[in-house]
Amino acid sequence: MMSSSNDSSTVDDLQKVAKEEEQQLTPSFTPTLPERLGIGAFKLLNRVVPWYKLPGFIGAFNLAFLRIELRQFNLYDGYASPEAQGNARDHPLTDERYRSARHSDGKFNSLEQPLMGCRGMRFGRNFPRHLTPRPTEEELWTPNPRMISDRFMARRDGRFIPATTLNMLAAAWIQFQIHDWFNHIESNEKFKVPLPEGGDPWPHSHMELFRTKADEVRDPSDVKCPGYNNENTAWWDGSQIYGSSEKATEALRTKLPDGKLELDERGTVSFLPRDKDGNPLTGFNNNWWIGMEMLHTLFALEHNAICDALKAAYPDMTGDQIFDKARLVNCALMAKIHTVEWTPAILAHPALQIGMSANWWGIVGEKLTKMLGRISKTSEIISGIPGSGPEQDGAPFSLTEEFVSVYRMHSLMPESIAFFSSASGSHISTIPVPSLTFSKAQEPLASGLVTFPDVFYSFGINYPGAITNNNYPSFLRELPTPDGQLRDLGTVDILRDRERGVPRYCQFRRLLRMSVPKTFEELTGGNVELAKELEEAYNGDINLVDALVGSHSEPVIPGFGFSETAFRVFLLMASRRLKSDRFIAGASEFGPGTYTRVGFDWLQNTGMKDVLKRHFPELKGVLEAGGERNVFAPWVMMEESKKYNGVETNAPA
Incomplete structure (x- = not known):
């Protein structure tokens, strides 16, 4: 039996501190009486039955009320002052174009707070700022982050742990x-990460990493609790394709008045264009590999197809008008795919299947919503979030440092693909992932070794890695990047959370009002x-366990691809990205009046399979063979593919 990490008096002290800290969680708004009753009723029920053991429909309602409580307290x-978000007086909308179109900087999504969510604004928090302070030097390096990476990130003996309910497309x-x-924006200052005692195979005496650049001090509280700026827009606005500035967007468009994005046409194949150094010309091209090559290309093609449909239906539209409408449709389509397709694949639980569909269509469902429109003008539960009216829940919209933390999913990457x-199913080649990164990402396609349909089919039948301990690919733990750094992303992930004040695992759960383990064995669910490994690595102090390591160590809810701790932040922020956005949640913006009738119908009637079949009709047969199967779940394999006994595909070994 494992011993507690603290004696009883220390545990009592910690519980007292925890209660005091919980009392410091200031509600950002007051729920309605029915909402308060629902929250209270499900809290009582969950003392006996956790939400994930309830029947699917009841579990979905449980999550809906839990989300309200999370919005209230997390x-x-x-910023210390809401004035940082700007106001309509100081930042007037001078170009009426952006009343009904997205601005690439992210400005004017909110007309009342024009800077909210735009490029260069700070990340927010899911916890009070005073509980997420800058760490001391001792806190930053305790325990050694490289040691934690070695012990809990590295694949042992090269063993790949597959996520067999997903495919590499996910x-x-x-x-x-x-x-x-x-x-995040990196500063010019570097960390010199000390290596663990006892020897380390790292090729240098220490590891150098650029620090995260802190925002300027605007308030005395920023000294102890600095803010960090988001170099991208925080909105669901396709900035990875279109760029996060109007200048960048303009450079990516064709010179013709057709509203399209520039592509490199080589015969019948369209590629992303390159600059003189071989970098892809797209909105965001860092951390590039063949997975980004295929999806950036796919949704650039989708944008251009929407442009063609708009031009045919509305021949008097200008190039800017075509572009603006196509971008609105394409961005909302990606948000829809993520909500109703990707999420139910990685969180394959009945309550999530119902809940995520309801996020978009409401509990009345897709068919009735398409037929009758919104049955309820304002209820996101009845008729879905799109068109229900934007709401900030008492805190200006931003993405949060904790949201960034829970999306650390490097374990998904395999060692090779x-x-x-896509025509015969036969094996073409197995290529190590490092040979498919950065400037080499396009090579297999450009050389003719594989086609885009081949790549999509291959990603459809390959497994990603499971999001768990000891499953970081070896190449990501010694990764040379174009900026000259050599990185261990396991070390980076641990260090970034500490540097940015993300609470450690127990505190993270405490501030989400979740149960907090008192022993390491309780944390691991009896493993x-x-x-024992965690207790040794963290010197017997369970409160030092990093949020990421703890999340990877806790038992996973059946069907879930990641931990419930991470899921709580996801539950809160996934819907917030929709609900805060004027062009998705806006009652007057989300509809044919802004999107056009052709554009709105395109959005409502299109899914990921439709996008794939439209641009790569060679995939139609294999996609239809899967029936209603989620496109992010393993695809049906052709017989020739089953003959290959690769450990990272869903072929039988």
Whole structure:
């Protein structure tokens, strides 16, 4: 039996501190009486039955009320004063174009707070700022982050742990979306990460990493609790394709008045154009690999197809008008795919299937919503979030440091990818992922080794890695990047959370009002061996366990691809990205009046399979063979593909 990490008096002291800190969670708004009754009723029920053991429909309602409570207690501005978000007086809308179109900087999504969510604004918090302070030097390096990476990130003996309910398309998709949402700015100052005692195979005496650049001090509280700026727009606005500035967007468009994005046409194949150094010309091209190559290309093609449809239906539209409408449709389509397709794939639980569909269509469902429109003008539960009216829940919209933390999913990456013919299913080649990164990402396609249909089919039948301990690919733990750094992303992930004040695991759960383990064995759900390793690595102090390590160590809800701790932040922020956005939640903006009738019908009637079949009709047969199967779940394999016994595909070994 494992011993507690503290004696009883220390535990009592910690519980007292925890209660005091919980009392410091200031509600950002007051729920309605029915909402308060629902929250209270499900809290009582969950003392007996957790939400994930309830029947699917009841579990979905449980999550809806839990989300209200999270909105109430876990949204905090990254600034000490709301004046930082700007106002209509100081930042007037001088160009009426952006009343009904997205501005690439992210400005004017809110007409009342024009800077909210735009490029360069701070990340927010899911916890009060005073509980997320800058760490001391001792806190930053305790325990050694490289040691934690070695013990809990590295694949042992090269063993790949597959996520057998997903495919590699799901892994590529989430990175594609993350590139839209956030990117921290690095400073010129570097950390010199000490290596663990006792020897380390790292090729240098220490590891150098650029520090995150803190925002300027605007308030005395920023000294102890600094803010960090988001280099991307925080909106769901396709900035990974279109860029996060009007200048960048303009450079990516064709010179013709057709509203399209520039593509490099080589015969019948369209590629992303390159600059003189071989970098892809797109909105965000960092951390590039073939997974980004395929999805950036796919949705650039989708944008251009929407432009063609708009031009045919509305021949008098200008190039800017076509572009603006196509961007609105394409961005909302990506948000819809993420909501009703990707999320139910990685969180395959009946309550989530119902809940995520309801996020978009409401509990009345897709068919009735398409037929009758919104039955309820304002209820997001009855008729879905799109068109229900934007709401900030008492805190200006931003993405949060904790949201960034829970999306650390490098374990999804395999060591290599097996490519197969989309025509015959036969194995073409197996290529190590490092040979598919940065400037080399386009090579297999440009050389003719594989086609885009081949790549999509291959990603459809390859497994990603499971999001768990000891499953970081070896190449990501010694990754040379174009900026000259050599990185261990396991170390980076641990260090970034500490540097930015993300609470450690127990505190993270405490501030989400979740149960907090008192012993390492309780944390691991009875896994004695893992509990011993954690206790040794964290010097017997369970309160030092990093949020990421703890999340990877806790038992996973059946069907879930990641931990319930991470899920709580996801539950809050996934719907907030929709609900805060005027062009998605806006009652007057979300509809044919803003999107056009052709554009709105395109959005409502299109899913990921439709996008794939439209641009790569060679995939129609294999996609239809899967019936109603989620496109982010393993695809049906052709017989020739089954003959390849690759450990990272869903072929039988």
